[in-house]
Amino acid sequence: MRSWWGWGHVAEAVPDQECVQLGALLPGLPGQPLPVPRIEDLGLPPSAIAVPASLDAICTTDKAERASHTYGKAYRDTVRALYGRLDRSPDIVAYPQNEGDVVRLLDWAGDAHVAVVPYGGGSSVVGGVEYRGGDHTGVLSLDLSKLDSVIEVDPVSRAARVQAGVFGPALEDQLKPYGLTLRHFPQSFEFSTLGGWLATRAGGHYATLYTHIDDLVESLRVITPVGVSESWRLPGSGAGPSPDRLFLGSEGALGVITEAWVRLQNRPTHKASTAILFSDFADAVAATKAVAQSGLHPSNCRLLDAGEAQLSGAGDGANVLLLGFEGTAPVSALLEQAAELALAHRGRRHDRENATESWRSSFLRMPYIRDALARMSAIAETFETATTWNAVGDLVEAVRTEAKAAVQEICGAPGMVNCRFTHVYPDGAAPYFTVIAPGRRGSELSMWDEIKAAVSEVLNRHGATITHHHAVGRDHRPWYDRQRPDVFATALRAAKNALDPRNILNPGVLVTPR
Known part of the structure; x- marks a missing residue:
């Protein structure tokens, strides 16, 4: 069963006692986790609209369905759900069985001026699947999960x-x-x-x-x-x-x-991986750049700073470069070529063969840990960006410095700001940051929003993208509007007006129509 309020499967959520243990690692947090609200206790208002009888078979106003389709899976989504703040749940959730159903739903929604929010897996972490207000008569969540072949x-x-x-x-x-x-x-x-x-x-x-x-x-x-x-x-x-x-x-x-x-x-039949340690982060960045520009194309080339490596169990006090290759032919020779390039930048082989697997397990488990920390009123979230190699060092340092300063000022205590490179290119890298800090119960959202805004200003000032792969949604709009060329905004607005003249499709994302 999928969790309606947080990440993943209900059975995989962190138990209350483990939440308390995690919360004890940060100063000043409450001693008990926020309770998970029961669906039946949520004060959802009745649906404001009703679909025609011809669409009844593919639509529902079930309370659990509406609640689970209200938000995505960002930190701020989890916190709002834990507090039972479902500010604007969809009035209707539709499950089209085919394209004809999609057409009929859009035709009806256009005539009735109902907002339609397309919904895939609902895993957006940037406010991409929620409705945040407007003059629409109602909101329909268009769940496409029945189109699955x-x-x-x-x-x-x-x-x-x-x-x-x-x-x-x-x-x-x-x-x-x-x-x-x-x-x-x-x-x-x-x-x-x-x-x-x-x-x-x-x-x-x-x-x-x-x-x-x-x-x-x-x-x-x-x-x-x-x-x-x-x-x-x-x-x-x-x-x-x-x-x-x-x-x-x-x-x-x-x-x-x-x-x-x-x-x-x-499907790949051969795989090989290794991990290289670096005492100095600048050396690790130089090694990563050398591999990225080598033309070897590793499947995994992820740089973890010392904090991120320790958090994931892949290292203890050192920066770690995870290298991996996979393919339909033997890849060990390619791995050794990449490793030699990295070792030439004062790297050394990791003495643990399972470092990559430790990171991978932690990587997949981390969203559940984030939800557990959110229940303890900690600030725990990630954000990502991308920039060119000549700018990446200064960018990472600026984000670390200013994010830590923002955490200290807003939270009144130091926090953790870690960095990893998730993707690398011949001309640049995609740094991905993790922030963990003590929050105050009842103020978690405003505290995270302030930290996020401070960091986003750093990205904008350094000419780094507001998002590398998390999308724009609604949370990134203020900075996306500044990153996007004005002439392109004009063209995008014209496309929106031409293709969605009644402004019913996911209003509020990307561009505001005339």
Whole structure:
């Protein structure tokens, strides 16, 4: 059973006693965790709208469904849910069974001026699947999870036609008999969908080369309020601006992605990994850059600073570079070439063979730990960015310094600010920061928002992106509006007005229409 208020499966949530033990690691936190509200105790108002009888079979106003579709899975979502603050739950949750249902729902919503929030797995951490107000008569959450099939596989071209509502594990299960894989594994893999990855330009586990879902798209099929957009299947094209690029990253504001042809790979049969330790973070960055620019294309090339390595159990006091290769041919020689490049920057081999597995286990478990800390009123959240190699050192130092200063000022006590590189490119890296600090019960949201705003200003000042793979949503809008060129904003606004003239699709994300 999925948790309605927090991350993942209910059975995997951290028990109360372990929450208390985690809270004891930070000064001044309450002695007991916030209780998890029962669905039946939530004060959800009655639905403000009703669908026509012809849509009844695919719609529900069930209280649990409405509650679980109110927010995504960010820290601020978890905290609001724990306090029972479901500020604007959807009035209706719809489960279309096919594209025809999507069309009928959009037609009705347009006529009734009902906001439609497309919903895949609901794992957004930037306010991408919630409604935050407007003049709409009601809110409909459009859950695409019934569109969950691999419709067609082209083994000759190594591609598949896939419905957008399929979750990561189900997608891979359907591809496995063909010996193929999409090989796109974000941290949310178990709880997110292909459509969600496409709509948010999600980043996968591949740390180099195929880092984003963009790289794996052959064509898209999108339902908009004014018609259907379906691009041709092509390995590449120079025919004008790409129609797929209009909808990749559009976050449900321009149309509802219902299908995609995606590029597949043969399932890897060989894997090898190692870990390199560095006493100095600057040496570790230089080593990571050398590997990223080598053309070796490791599947894993993640740099953990000393704090992040210790938090994940991958190191003790040293910075750690995790290197991994996988493929259909032996990869040990490639791994050794990458390791030699890294060792040349005053690195040394890790004496633990399971360092990579320790990190991976911690990586997958961390969202549950974050929820446990939230129940103890700690501030516990992450944010990510990307910048070029010539700027990355100064950026990381500035974020660490100013985030720690903000934590000290806002929380009245020091906190933890760790950094890792999740993805690397020949021209730059994607730093990912973890903040853990003592909060005050009842003030957790305002405290995190202040810290987040302070850090976002640092990113903007250094010309680093407000998001590398978490999308814009509503939380990043103020800084996205400043990062985005004004001329492009004009074009994006025109596209929004043309494709969604009644402004019903996920209002508030990306751009404000005329």
